[in-house]
Amino acid sequence: MKVDTQHIGPCKVKVIVKAEADETRTDYEDVVKSFMQHGRVPGFRQGKVPREIVKRDFYKEITEEVQGRLFRTLYRKALEQEKIKMVSLRDVGDMLFSPETGITFAMTLDVQPSFELPNYKKVPVTFEEPVVTEEQVAEHLDRLRKAFAKFEEAPAGHGVEAGDLVSIDFVGLINGQPVKDVAPDAKAIAEGTDFWIQVEEDRFLPEIVHAIKGMKAGESTEVKFKFDKEQPVAALRGQKAVYSVTVKTVRMRVLPKDEELLAQVKIDSMDKLRDQTRTNLGESAQQAEKQRREQTIIEFLLKKSEFELPESQVSDEINTTLDRMMNEAHYRGLTREDLEKNREAIIENATASAKRQLRVRYVLGRIAELENITLTDAEVDQKIAELSVDFRMKPEQLRAQIEKNERMDTLRSQIRDEKTMRFLLEEAKR
Numbered sequence: 001m002k003v004d005t006q007h008i009g010p011c012k013v014k015v016i017v018k019a020e021a022d023e024t025r026t027d028y029e030d031v032v033k034s035f036m037q038h039g040r041v042p043g044f045r046q047g048k049v050p051r052e053i054v055k056r057d058f059y060k061e062i063t064e065e066v067q068g069r070l071f072r073t074l075y076r077k078a079l080e081q082e083k084i085k086m087v088s089l090r091d092v093g094d095m096l097f098s099p100e101t102g103i104t105f106a107m108t109l110d111v112q113p114s115f116e117l118p119n120y121k122k123v124p125v126t127f128e129e130p131v132v133t134e135e136q137v138a139e140h141l142d143r144l145r146k147a148f149a150k151f152e153e154a155p156a157g158h159g160v161e162a163g164d165l166v167s168i169d170f171v172g173l174i175n176g177q178p179v180k181d182v183a184p185d186a187k188a189i190a191e192g193t194d195f196w197i198q199v200e201e202d203r204f205l206p207e208i209v210h211a212i213k214g215m216k217a218g219e220s221t222e223v224k225f226k227f228d229k230e231q232p233v234a235a236l237r238g239q240k241a242v243y244s245v246t247v248k249t250v251r252m253r254v255l256p257k258d259e260e261l262l263a264q265v266k267i268d269s270m271d272k273l274r275d276q277t278r279t280n281l282g283e284s285a286q287q288a289e290k291q292r293r294e295q296t297i298i299e300f301l302l303k304k305s306e307f308e309l310p311e312s313q314v315s316d317e318i319n320t321t322l323d324r325m326m327n328e329a330h331y332r333g334l335t336r337e338d339l340e341k342n343r344e345a346i347i348e349n350a351t352a353s354a355k356r357q358l359r360v361r362y363v364l365g366r367i368a369e370l371e372n373i374t375l376t377d378a379e380v381d382q383k384i385a386e387l388s389v390d391f392r393m394k395p396e397q398l399r400a401q402i403e404k405n406e407r408m409d410t411l412r413s414q415i416r417d418e419k420t421m422r423f424l425l426e427e428a429k430r
Helices: 021-038 051-057 059-082 134-147 184-189 206-212 258-265 270-303 311-331 336-341 343-370 377-391 395-404 408-427
Strands: 002-009 012-019 086-098 102-111 150-153 165-174 191-198 220-226 240-254
Touching: 002 059, 012 059, 021 051, 021 059, 021 102, 051 059, 059 086, 059 102, 086 311, 102 311, 134 258, 134 270, 165 206, 206 220, 206 240, 258 270, 270 343, 270 408, 311 343, 343 408, 377 395, 377 408, 395 408
Parallel strands: none
Antiparallel strands: 002 012, 012 102, 086 102, 150 240, 165 191, 165 240, 220 240
């Protein structure tokens, strides 16, 4: 068998395979014999059709069967012979076969990138030990109280305070024109009747939120401001607006007392709640520090190892990333219209994310090969057991699902990458 490999683009090769007649004769004879045994020709009993008539009457079928058998065998041998690391088979063409001359065919393949690794040992990384302060514990408990707060009808004369829930009527004008006409895409902030907002700085239009603080039910005000250049609705960027706002109903935020808070979280005492909070914050801080260290390694490696990626693999990764982004967007309550408006930005982000993930995977994979970082079945079992807790499934059920979805290789790659990252951190320059 002769193989000619031609590089026709980044991560793309054309492989031309030629096998002589003596290399293909066995497969050809096996196929002809099969048709002689099972082929049906009028006037002959099955299995008694003469060889030459079978070759004539089933010429097309025999040729196709032989070509398929030879291709499945020879393309693998060609890859091994040329040490080609195939990512995907893009095309097969120019296939010719005859018993007298053998077979030739050409394949177009996406292949793994070739690149030089930087010096991945002694990557400079700062190692910091996270500390949880009492102030952080108190801030977390304060947020927890707010999460379990109740809202009660405010007494007459109550001035709006931070955290209150307020019903307002509002309408906005730009140069005397309604905001809804100037920017049809901005309906949510153009006007509203009995519109409920919580008085927090990051809720609704901050200028209106600030203006209604101290106001009482039944009072009105006029709010003038200029939309900034970061406003999501393009038609509003830099525009001067005047909003008429009336406060209609005010509900005060009432924070739970200690015993009420403890009943909600099902903990015996505030001391135990503080201890648990401190532990949880510590675990979160440790995880954040671990991710920071890993990102330092990754940024260093990516910056020093630029390379092209296989088109088919990039396309598959982009589709996977887009699916994940769409699921996350749906979970956050975004509509199809919201997604369509940001289609270009979503695709751009998905593309950048997909390429980054692929580069990380290739770099860590190459390091794992050089350092002979491998997996044991016990490590895979342990990972499945850990994941089964998160998914609230039995380990054997999760394994069956992973195998059914053909995701075991992906899981093994993930575990290998985690081991490789631990190796890099152990080798890092501190």
